Amino acid sequence: MSDRSQPISRRGLFRALARPFSRHLDEHGGADASLVNGSAKDSEAEPVPKKAVIQGRFCLAYQGSMCFTCSERCPEPGAITTDKGIPTVHADRCTGCSICHDLCPAPRNAILMVDQSPSRDGIHP
Numbered sequence: 289m290s291d292r293s294q295p296i297s298r299r300g301l302f303r304a305l306a307r308p309f310s311r312h313l314d315e316h317g318g319a320d321a322s323l324v325n326g327s328a329k330d331s332e333a334e335p336v337p338k339k340a341v342i343q344g345r346f347c348l349a350y351q352g353s354m355c356f357t358c359s360e361r362c363p364e365p366g367a368i369t370t371d372k373g374i375p376t377v378h379a380d381r382c383t384g385c386s387i388c389h390d391l392c393p394a395p396r397n398a399i400l401m402v403d404q405s406p407s408r409d410g411i412h413p
Contacts, residue, residue, distance in 0.1 A: 338384035338401040340368070340377045347398035349373050358388035358399060 296304075340358075348355035349370070359368040359375050367381040368388060377388075389399040 336403040338386065339379050339382045339404050340384070340386070340388050341400045341402050342375055342377055343398050343400055346394050346396040347375065348394050349375055350398075355393065357391055357393055361391050362388055 342350075342358070344350040354373065356370060356373075356375070359370045362368045363385065364381055364383050366378060367383065368375050368377050370376070384401065384404075386399075386401050389397060389401050392399045
């Protein structure tokens with residue numbers, strides 16, 4: 289009887305879980321875009337534009353600290369404004385450059401870059 293009480297690392301667990309899929313990819317000549325992305329058509333699609341969203345629970349300004357990093361460093365005029373020290377992203381002006389995300393000094397990044405995927409009728413929300 290084998291001893292199954294040995295601890296397994298997280299990496300080892302994920303490798304064990306991915307093993308059947310890697311065998312399938314090896315047998316069929318590498319990564320198949322339709323298996324990975326759902327369809328080959330999706331892999332050829334244009335990149336989805338993104339918009340910044342501020343997560344108030346992580347934002348230093350929302351917690352009462354003096355932080356204006358995102359609004360000061362945003363290259364798009366009017367995309368991020370502050371009112372009484374609280375930043376607001378104006379989605380119609382945000383270009384999705386993610387500079388605010390990259391420079392956010394909060395311990396947990398307060399700027400989330402969200403896909404602006406087209407709706408089912410092809411119109412962006």
